[in-house]
Amino acid sequence: MAATYNLRGHTIHKDxxxxxxxxxxxxxxxxxxxxVLISYAGYDRGKMATPMPDNVKKRYKAVLELPIDxxxxxxxxxxxxxxxxxxxxxYHIFDENDYKKTWNFIxxxxxxxxxxxxxxxxxxxxxxxxxxxxxxxxxxxQKLLDLGIYFPNVLIYSYLVEGKFNDKLYKKYSKQxxxxxxx
Numbered sequence: 001m002a003a004t005y006n007l008r009g010h011t012i013h014k015d016x017x018x019x020x021x022x023x024x025x026x027x028x029x030x031x032x033x034x035x036v037l038i039s040y041a042g043y044d045r046g047k048m049a050t051p052m053p054d055n056v057k058k059r060y061k062a063v064l065e066l067p068i069d070x071x072x073x074x075x076x077x078x079x080x081x082x083x084x085x086x087x088x089x090x091y092h093i094f095d096e097n098d099y100k101k102t103w104n105f106i107x108x109x110x111x112x113x114x115x116x117x118x119x120x121x122x123x124x125x126x127x128x129x130x131x132x133x134x135x136x137x138x139x140x141x142q143k144l145l146d147l148g149i150y151f152p153n154v155l156i157y158s159y160l161v162e163g164k165f166n167d168k169l170y171k172k173y174s175k176q177x178x179x180x181x182x183x
Contacts (some may be wrong), residue, residue, distance in 0.1 A: 003032065010147050017137035018114035018129035020150060022121030027056055029115060036062045036109045038102070038128055040118035043067040043092035050119065061112065064105040068094050070123050072153040073170065094124075099159040106132060106160075126150035130177075131160035145177075152177045 003014040012019060014032050021029055023041070031037075037060040042049035048067045057063045071078060071093045082091050106114070114132050118124040126144070130152055133141035144150065154177060158169040 005029065008149050015113065016140040016143065018116060018132035018140065020121055020125035020129040021115060021117040023050060023117055023119050025121055026052065026115065026117035031059055031115050032113050035113040035115055036060050038105065038114060038116040039063060039065045040068055040124040042119065043069050043090065045090055062109055064102065066098060066102065068092050068098060068124065070118065070153060072155045074155065074165065094156045094159060102160065110136060122151050123153040124156055127152035127157035128160060131157055134161060
């Protein structure tokens with residue numbers, strides 16, 4: 001019988017290819033033995049603003065840490081807003097290098113279970129978990145999407161599914177991932 005986990009009132013099977021958790025959920029989560037962790041936290045001068053403690057990271061056979069802010073567009077308007085908020089440029093938007101680092105990690109550990117977490121477990125982590133499930137476990141992709149508890153970061157999702165990001169992909173995946181948003 002498969003081990004289960006209560007994720008915000010929904011019972012999920014731990015043997016799903018990829019799941020998305022919040023930081024607090026990831027602190028308590030006991031992964032299956034063949035699991036790896038992708039850990040997102042806000043950017044703080046090149047480091048994780050809220051890193052996962054070592055005792056949690058030891059539960060996984062490998063960990064990828066990504067200090068990336070939860071920004072889902074690259075438009076000049078968005079960048080200008082963040083430049084005003086952070087005049088010292090202390091923020092980071094998921095980019096081509098992050099895509100390569102993430103995708104290399106996913107490919108290296110593609111036979112593993114992926115636990116992906118970010119601060120709230122709603123945007124960055126769900127985009128990554130959904131992209132992993134879409135490629136390797138389509139039935140899990142639909143299960144995660146149907147939970148209705150995620151608001152996937154379209155920028156990260158687009159990179160991980162398409163290998164790139166542009167306005168056309170932003171519109172396409174915004175409609176697919178957030179059909180109720182009215183784009």
